[in-house]
Amino acid sequence: MTRPDPDAVLARLHFELPESRIAQTGAEPRDSSRLMAVGEGIEHHVFRELPDLLRPGDLLVFNESRVIPARVMARKPVVNGLGGGQIEVLLLREEEANVWSAYLKPAKRAGNELWLGEHKAEVVGVLEDGARLLRFEHDIKPHLDEIGRLPLPPYIAAGDSDETWRERYQTVYAREPGSVAAPTAGLHFTPELLERLEARGIERVAVTLHVGAGTFKPITGPVAEHVMHAERYTLGQATAEAINRAKAEGRRVVAVGTTTVRALESSAQEDGAVRPGEGDTRIFITPGTRVRVPDLLVTNLHLPGSTLLLLVAAFAGEERIRAAYDVALAEGYRFYSLGDAMLLENQG
Structure with a gap:
């Protein structure tokens, strides 16, 4: 057939x-x-x-x-009085211990270091689909309930509370x-x-x-x-x-x-x-x-x-x-x- x-x-x-x-x-x-x-x-x-x-x-x-509450608003570090802007992070999955793939928005302005709440992440790579690799200093998973929001499909208007x-x-x-x-x-x-x-x-x-x-x-x-x-x-x-x-x-x-x-x-x-x-x-x-x-x-x-x-x-x-x-x-x-x-x- x-x-x-x-x-x-x-x-x-x-x-x-x-x-x-x-x-x-x-x-x-x-x-x-x-x-x-x-x-x-x-x-x-x-x-x-x-x-x-x-x-x-x-x-x-x-x-x-x-x-998981994978959507996190991160901030860039302030250097010489500059920076500190916000970057939206969608954590995708943990690729290895404390290293996550993530979509960043806007990605081009992310720089090499981000802070998710009080948790530092270093941008250590870029994947073929544009996702970034973020290396954390410790396990971020226990902190996501506090710093993250539940990701919703793009066709749903969030409206209600997280x-x-x-x-x-x-x-x-x-x-x-x-x-x-x-x-x-x-x-x-x-x-x-x-x-x-x-x-x-x-x-x-x-x-x-x-x-x-x-x-x-x-x-x-x-x-x-x-x-x-x-x-x-x-x-x-x-x-x-x-x-x-x-x-x-x-x-x-x-x-x-x-x-x-x-x-x-x-x-x-x-x-x-x-x-x-x-x-x-x-x-x-x-x-x-x-x-x-x-x-x-x-x-x-x-x-x-x-x-x-x-x-x-x-x-x-x-x-x-x-x-x-x-x-x-x-x-x-x-x-x-x-x-x-x-x-x-x-x-x-």
Whole structure:
């Protein structure tokens, strides 16, 4: 079978989205968002009905990464009465002990030394994408809650206080700090919904994939030339065993979010089993790529021209995704990080 041309697929999936359809606040309560189930047909539900759409024995896989307060206003040192200007820092990830990659704004005026609160950072390098390497004199992580703010997607108007966003832009099961963007499919879950899923006999395990700023990077040229940012993931022994047992017993694996799909597929073997491990992944799932592990995917509605739109087209099929997005546009679904959700079947 001829592999689909991803550039042609992306062009066919293009759509115009009014700004008014970009969700600025999450549903309240979280599980009152809409949920479109997409398989042989299309059904409309409320997210809290998810237990009724799954089967006892299904295995949900969550990404338990936690968003860190990675946006910090830094200042330049004063030298001979000059300097002291502010630089916005978005910490991306710790590359080695006390050395972080970060986007600086404005980068050209940053100089060689910055102060994040009372914490000194030296600019020690520049990466290919323009990010800077910052070396701190000590571990900065314990101080981020005090000096940083939660980073929000560029299409969300912050509005409310950072304290409010620290609760709203975080899944209820987040455990492992490291992301600069939330794994947003998980924002629909509440503790009560998790209890109902468990009561129905639906199992739950977790992986960790720390979401980077590259998740917002649109495809601006040929798909083959798009560079995926490396993201760190971990899939533990117990999670691998649970997934492999479910696959062997013919039970369905349900990935919560595209980040979970990327972690699972980065760990997948040819037969669909997964191996435990950790590392960096740059996996780029496009139409024609066989998604081997999850049978179902819970995901939000994605940007046109994005890597995530190609991923869901690879998972569910281009025709189903085109039809589903047409319905979503016509029926008033809310898009992006704080919007509504879909439950997609793997086209196999």
